[in-house]
Amino acid sequence: MAAPNPSAAPLGLQSKFFNKMDWLLEKFGSKFIIGLSGGGDSLALTKLCAEYQIKNQSAQFQAVIIDHAIAIGSDDVAAQAAKQAQAMGIDARILRVSVRITTSIQEEARKRRYELLNQAALEFGAKTILLAHNFEDQIETLLFRMLRKTGLDGLAGMRDVQASYDQKRGETFILARPLLDVSRDSLRKYLAENGIEYYDDPANENQDFSRVKIRKTWPKIRAIGFSESKLLKIRDLALQLREMSEKQTREFLSTNLIIDAALSKISLNLSEENVHIRQRALSAIIQALSGKQYLEYQKIESLAARISEANFKSATLANVQIKLKNAALVFSPAPKRKNQAQPSCAEYGRLRNAIFALLNDFDI
Structure with a gap:
């Protein structure tokens, strides 16, 4: 355990946090899951939630610690985190990843972590999952996405509030x-x-991971004059463009998206000539139907280009099949793979909310 150096707490942190929690509670309900790792950021988040619970006794929190069972002693770290949360007055539970993770460790761990957080939210009756990403995490994310040659969404950075559709459970959760x-x-x-x-976490120093390399390289980038403020100016512009594009896409989908739950069919009329709107609509539909948290911009861009070709008939992306029928795109799960669950009619009925939530419409 690392003890932080004593120093005065930042002014305004608590009041700003309380204002955000007031909005989240009013919008999405009074129950919250806290993603707790035992690290400094998530413990600070847990402590702030404990203080907020004193202010607003209608708020209910449960801290969920995910033991990925990768590092030696991970069970001890999880137990200590749960003990600390409980000492703050926050209910805590530990969920263990049952599948052994051996490849693409960070990506797979993240996938399993969110699956278990969603499970915990459903069992607790919460819609909102609180995450402890901070300002430096945002900077690292922007740099990481730049290196991946991301599109507009990537340059806009992580969202303060983000919808996440869990296809397995047919539920839309809010990541805050x-x-x-x-x-x-x-x-x-x-x-x-x-x-x-x-x-x-020793993994935070392991330069085999791309994000750690970026973190270690950032001081050198700053030294040549590329500061956080310049990076955030790019982010702010991308964010404005993303919000405008999302609004236009919602308007397009409101009149051109057809979901027939009885027939387990989703179709989209091809009336939108703006390539960016079409790409965003495709991305939201495929994300909702596939349950994918993220789709590579280049793949969506390539799919949109193929659909625009005169001889286009069908394509598959993220296990979603897209076919052209009577001037409309029809979306359905690709031919069933072994152990792959297919969406039910009830899940198709929820997809419209999921699609619009992915476009930053939170009236769900």
């Missing part, structure tokens, strides 16, 4: 990041003021 504008140093100062120790 109330600390996204708070620096890591500010959170460490807050922990110090409250006498809270935290776990330093």
